[in-house]
Amino acid sequence: MLAVVQRVREARVDVEERLVARIEQGLVVLIAVKTGDTEDDAAYIATKLATLRIFSDAADKMNLSVQDVGGALLVVSQFTLYGETRKGRRPSFTKSARPTEAEPLLAQVVSSLRERGIAVACGEFGAMMQLSLVNDGPVTIILNSEDRETPRRQA
DSSP: OEEEEEEEEEEEEEEEEEEEEEESSEEEEEEETTTTHHHHHHHHHHHHHHOOOOOEEEEEEEETTTTTOOOEEEEEEEEEGGGGOOSSSSSOOBBBEEEEEEHHHHHHHHHHHHHTTTTEEEOOOOOOOEEEEEEEEEEEEEEEEGGGGSOOOOO
């Protein structure tokens, strides 16, 4: 599972000129589910999103999580993150999970975040969405659930 995380001052998602979701300070999260991802991948991403310290503290150090600042998340399904572009000019999305596999895992991420008391707004799964946001920083982080299996480097 991949997640592109952007720290924002505000963000919104519209579908066919209809407001679907909106947040103020927080994180916009574009999430892609890969074929074969499991509930463990969803749990890893949810934990990282809840605890990622990318908001500034009083000393202007990135030391606070979205929970610490009372921010919200805007979660948008984005299967194109797994677009393969090594051959040809048109991306292939064969690594992306089918909607029947992806939607429940995305729902698990959202549910887990809400269980932690974090406000979560969502795009509309499978819809053609327009995402508008005001970056804060900008700060952009990429999370990959496969990283949980990679040992940390020893100093």
